Amino acid sequence: MAFITDHILTWTAFAPALGAVLVLAAGRTPGAARRIALGAALADFVLSLHLLRHFEAANGADQFVEHAPWLAGGKIAYSLGLDGVSLWLVLLTTFLGPLVILSAWRAIAERVREAMAFLLLLQTAMIGTFLARDMLLFYVFWEAMLIPMYFLIGIWGGERRVYAAVKFFLFTMVGSVFMLVAILWCYQQAGSMALADFLQLELSRGQQSWLFAAFALAFAIKVPLFPFHTWLPDAHVEAPTAGSVILAGILLKMGTYGLLRFAIPLFPEAALALGPWLAWLAVIGIIYGALVAMVQQDVKKLVAYSSVSHLGFVVLGLFSLTTTGAAGGVVQMLAHGLSTGALFLLVGVIYERRHTRQIAEFGGLAHAMPAYAAVFLFVTLASIGLPGLCGFTGEFLILFGTFGSGLLPHARLLVALAATGVVLGAIYMLWMYQRVFLGKLGERNRGLPDLSVREWAVLLPILVMIVALGVHPAPLLERLEPSLERILAPVAAIRQTESSYGLALGVSAAQPAAATAALKGDR
Amino acid sequence: MESHALDTSLRWIVLVPLLGAALNGLLLRRMPRRAAGLLACAAVGASFLLSVAAVVRLAGLEPHHRLLADSLGTWLDVAGVRIELGFAMDQLSAVMALVVTGVGFLIHVYSLGYMAHDPGFNRFFTYLNLFIFAMMMLVLGENLVMLFVGWEGVGLCSYLLISFWFNEEANAAAGKKAFIVNRIGDFGFLLGMFVLGAALLPHLAGGEGLFSFRTIAAHTHHLAPWATAIALLLFLGATGKSAQIPLYVWLPDAMAGPTPVSALIHAATMVTAGVYMIARMNMVYVLSPAAMTVVAVTGAVTALFAATIALTQNDIKKVLAYSTVSQLGYMMLACGVGAFAAGIFHVMTHAFFKALLFLGAGSVIHAMSGQQDMRLMGGLRRKLPVTWPTFLIGTVALAGVFPFAGFFSKDEILWKAFSDGNPGLWLVGFLGAGLTAFYMMRLVVLTFFGDSRASEEVRHHVHESPATMTVPLAVLAVLSVAGGWLGWPHFLGGANRFEQWLAPVFARARTPPARSRPQARSTAPRRPTAPPRTPPPPPSGSWPRPRCRWPCSASTRATAPTPGGRRWPRSCTPSPAASPTGCC
Amino acid sequence: MNGPSHAMTLGTDLPQLAPYLVLAVGGLAVMLLDAFTGGRRKDHLSLLTLLTLLGAAAAQGAVPADPRGATLMGGMLAADRFSRFFNLLTVTIAMLTTVFATSVYEREGRHRADFYPLVLFASLGMMLLAAATDLLSLFLAIETMSLAVYVLVAGNRGSLRSSEAGFKYLILGAFASAFLLMGLALLYGQAGATDYAAVRRAVDAAPAGGVLLPLACGLVLVALGFKVAMVPFHMWTPDVYDGAPAYVTGFMATGVKAAAFAALLRVAWLLPPVAEVWFPLLTVLAVLTMTYGNLVALSQSGLKRMLAYSSIAHAGYLLLGVLAVLNTGRDSATAVQAAAVRDAAGGAILFYLVVYALMNLGAFGVVACLSRSRDQEADAIDGYAGLSRRRPFVAATLAVFMFSLAGIPPTAGFVGKFYIFDAVVKAGLVPLAVWGVINSLLSAYYYLRVIVVMYMKTAEGEVHDGHSWEAAFTCGVLALLVLLLGVVPGSFYALAAHTFRQMTY
Amino acid sequence: MTVGLTHYLALAAALFLVGMAGVLIRRNSLIMFMSIEIMLSAANIVFAAYARLHGDLAGHVFVLMVFAVAAAEAAIGLAILVEIYRLRRSVNVDDLNTLME
């Protein structure tokens, strides 16, 4: 086992790719392909559990580090590491992996072998993205994600799949190419592609602004942040269920992960200066996404727009630049991965039965499929942030962390606006729920079978995790906090004289000392 | 940190109903009806018994150390934000816990009969148990976040139960409306919580739960600059939950749910959560006279306004619904004038008689084959031998007739409003009380007196409800009569034990933490007379000491007995005198 | 009077000349074999061609690089790593081309006998072009290569498209040759001798402000720009790429371009202060080249034509690298830094040329593989609809090539672009890098379209693809190489940079 | 006025421009071809002139090579032209539009 545990990160990242090769080589029948793929995904999950078990909670630095020279005489390296943030996102990925494959068990009936291989390759790319500690390696994984996803949407998608796939691909590429130039520039300055060396760069404010903009664009498109979100509904709606789940569950997290891991700590001054703009966009996205979701006629599209709204929260939390807000951001990433992933799975369930997702086609489904309705409601509630379920933990930390952030101007106004998203979220989700599940059961929906055992098997783990994350997020946060402190350290270093958290008496973040004085004087 | 007794039974008070719900929910299909119902009742009953036991233990403690605590661990702890997954029971929680589990148990039993023929029987009990769980979480939560968890949880159960008969689009819409309106309130709640937390966080030492009520109480002086904001935002949450203007709109629609639900959630327990929360946060509210005024005015206006609406309703449940809104207004009024104990007292008595009224109404509806329009009832007096007298008891209790429960609580509120120097508020409340008596009498007359206006077929089927329904009615009737005696006021020769019991809770906030032992008593001699309308600005350099705007607390009267007549303003004659005039 | 007798060095230079000789002799042998075997089966022609190429590679491999970095035949040719590199590259390209061509011929049942010697002679020209260190050998190498390629392009007997393409190429090629010649004449005039070393001396000694030297340099750049399809000398490209048989197009697009860039690098290195004059213009042209190629490629419906425009765009990326090579003298950077940047840029170009050769040959190879005959080439992109079902393997390889051409990781195309842009950034030309990156984004669209059609569209009606086991296999190997170079390019890039560093003149 | 290098260069430049104009303006492929030959001889004159200046015969060798190359180009070009003519009956460049479709 030592050869596995010594390179556990590599194994975790590439086990799915190995599985993909196996699927291609040995998956002669669809059934065999599915089984091999599931086995690979499960094996990967086991590997990631090993990570969780041996992760040192109090250590915020990268663990299980692997380093091997790759290019340019080692200036570019195959460098993997795992800190608290990566840990959870990797776990999310490996957790959803088998479920996604299970969900595609029947839904993908043709060209199963390719589909399974793409799913597994995608998983490798995603895990690699979370683990890479070398900028070029990161970029390679980042871009490599596009290809399998592109095929998943384009081949197994819905009516307008081609349009959606190309749009997805091009949008994401637009952002990332600028990031590439920025990476190159930094590489030139730093003399190495190592993230650690990038962090040592001393850049002027102007340089930081440009670089930050280039990075942020890439990530904002991936998130997607309003107004870069237009690819998302198309991609989601056209993608097959498995694709949507991965897209919503993990792929969107890449953007927020990138912001947190790279854009903010690499360019702290720019993050302070430009972050508020992104925070505003995030809030606009929260509200906009919710409003647009409200008028959707297609369940999947509604869920897609809800993602825009939810990820707005994440971005807002990240740009509070406080540990609390960022922790909330990460929790919300996981929560969104679970709840929206589950929602897409559920939409897939009904789509498999009725081949439509139009809200108007349904009504009263709770009569025909009570278990399905119950699960759907449960996930809906998680999605709208009911306390005790995962969504609340994230939203709470984000909003609370942002509220008193001394580093984000107008933080309280932003939170107040963002919090309306909580109300709006309830409106559109429950309205959808009402129209789909409540009321009288239509003729066409009579006799629809309830959840099958396989569907239960897919959903149940997610439901359990939704509760676990809502009730007992402490172990998660415990491992997250040291890493976040470390990541946000460059920002903190700039404003070390300020307390980054706390209410100031109507004094802007720029004069925290004055604010403290005012507070004291008032007493 | 005050010492407190650890008591792991608290968690079971909360979790047993959850277990009941879980068992029922997971075995939804396979569970026989009877078993499901009994399981649910047993769960709530157990919860009740545990509560009683806990209260007994609590009462055994020295008054100012009356606090039972239990913790399931830390919910989250990040960057100084430490939130316990903890439960605590003090005197206030104890009252609420008993009311919720007690009334809840009765309504569970009632529902066994009421829902006996409903296809969603098991589901119904699942939801009910879930609700008790959430409500107990709200009541026993050790901190504001736990309270919020329960707060949202009851909102959810409310949603589920209102749209219980979701076959009707209207019911589903009503449930959704309730949830969303509550969410608007929650928006304020969240923000209020954030302001509070953000103001506290920089001042906390390690290990203190950020939103813990004890922490808040210990750090009130840090909250002073933000008290108004916190109080008002939280109050926005309370208006949602407790159906105050302007967020009362959901409650009448909520009558779409089964009647036991209306009794339990939309009359007895959940809707009073807002009042409970304000009472719980009294230490913050008293810091902000402005916020108190807003609470009081909102409560008073709601009380009157809802009463006027109730006058015009023909649906028996709608009348009761608006009556509930009105009574909630009284509770808010009490909180707004600083009479938290009176507010909570009214919460309790109201729980008894309003649950009784709703269950009685349910019995009527049951008898009338689902008919809810009072214009099509009449003459049920003889046909419903148990329902009729119990209903009448509820009515007079609500109307505030001496010596029924409603008299003591409502009277206390009005008196406190007056003595606080707010004759305007008192007048509004007084008018509302008159209207209450009027519309309740109208309801009774229309329903039980005269000749039946129902169709032949319905008339033929009218029958008294089974014992599972009538026994709870009877128990509640007893409580509606005797429940108020706990707060028998001094001027009638009592000791107002209820207020005494709660006094430490509400005294805590008013005592500067600098002093080692908060003692409400110590303030008593200083406040023999009513304070001026506008408070003097707090002395700078020291923490703004909350000003008692009412002349006395329970302890005041306990320690400095004065002639009751002096306390009673002439214009504020006790309700019994007023009720007959309002009654036609 | 003309120094020592250079014929005397022939003996010592012979081993270094072996690859060229093998090709020349092999070309003759193939010709003769064809003549003697008349109309019978022609399999042995391709066999002999491949053997010749292998022999050339072996000869090149057997002879170690001249440690002195000396030149051959009195300065006519370099025997450095640079020429070795291109010799092997050229041989590889020629072998692949031969395989593809043979696969088409076999399917059709008739061989084009002249193809084989011409490929060998063209390869010889390319190799010489990359090795030329004398104005005369440069000229002759270009002509050898060009003439052979003209005939290859035009050689589809009975095909008007082919003939027209050949003629167009020839006219414009001759036109470019005239420019080249004029430039060479002026250079000769300045130096008084034809070898690069003399030219470099004259350049170094030339007083500032001279007109003729920059003019000469400009004329040479025009001619080479023509060969690499730089805007505005690109106009032949689409027609010729389109008109020639796919395997020939692949050969042209990769071999000719690689050799021309090799020559360009040598010249650019030869004339840095002079080329400096042209830097702004060259910058504009590089930008135009990328942009034009990509923009027009967007609207193409034929795969070959699309690839033609895309090859213009790729020339643009490569020109960015050349600019980086040239730009190193401009900054006030130290000589060491400047040299490092120049090496990085040169290495990037070499690396990219190889990658470009692999993926482009692969793409044209797929076309050849699927073509039913010379006149029914698998050119229309719409014709690829549903290919992923009919020929999953071939479709997958083409997808890899397309992704690589678009520059998406983990393919070699990405790494190649990465090195180029990295060098450009290193040279301080960040705006150019940005523009290049935007362009590669633009290009993604049309490359993706091919994949869309293959994987996401279904064919209308019955489709008959050609099929060739050898071609498919070769494409597979190429795809594998493209992926391999995308994942572990390090040592190969190091080799390329090292090669460039040791370039002599 | 003495005749020196500059004169020859001027002559060559003029020839070169004339040839270039021919290629760019004319549409008859034969005449385009001839124009290119004019350009080549312009280059030849430059070579010869410089050879004279430097007293170096390399220029002559270059010119010699140009002759041969020109012949080779002409041979192939004309062969293609004949082929095209056979297929299309025109050598007008504007008619070479099969590829434009």
Added chain:
Amino acid sequence: METFLFYLFGTLMLGAAAMTVASRSAVAAAVWLVFSFVCAAGVFALLAAPFLAILQILIYAGAIMVLFLFVIMMLQGPVLPAEVAGRSFGRKALLALPAAAIAVILISWAARGREAAFGAAPVTGTAAAVAELLLNRYLLAFELISIVLLVAIVGAMALGRKQEEQP
């Protein structure tokens, strides 16, 4: 004398080249081109390159142009009317003549005063001298040009072949 000859040959050569470009008929163009090449031979002679002058006439004016004329004759019939009927490039091309003349004048003017005469030729490009160089220093070029010609032969053969062999 040299000046006179230079101007004579130069002007004639340039004029003939311009006429080549401007001719409507390919035959006329070819004839003008031959004339131009002959003049070029004169220029070579002036530049102490007798061998080149002779080859210019033999190869260029002789062989290559004969090839041209041959092809022109072969294609004559239908070729030329197309252009004549369609366009008037000939006339436009005549503009090249004055343009070239102006170029000459300008360049001469620019070189005025700075022009240095070649002086006595240090070497003369006789056949022997050129051959000496060609077979020594430029041996490789010599070999290469043979390959170029070989390619031309192969190409011309391939293109001229009647039809490819069928299986």
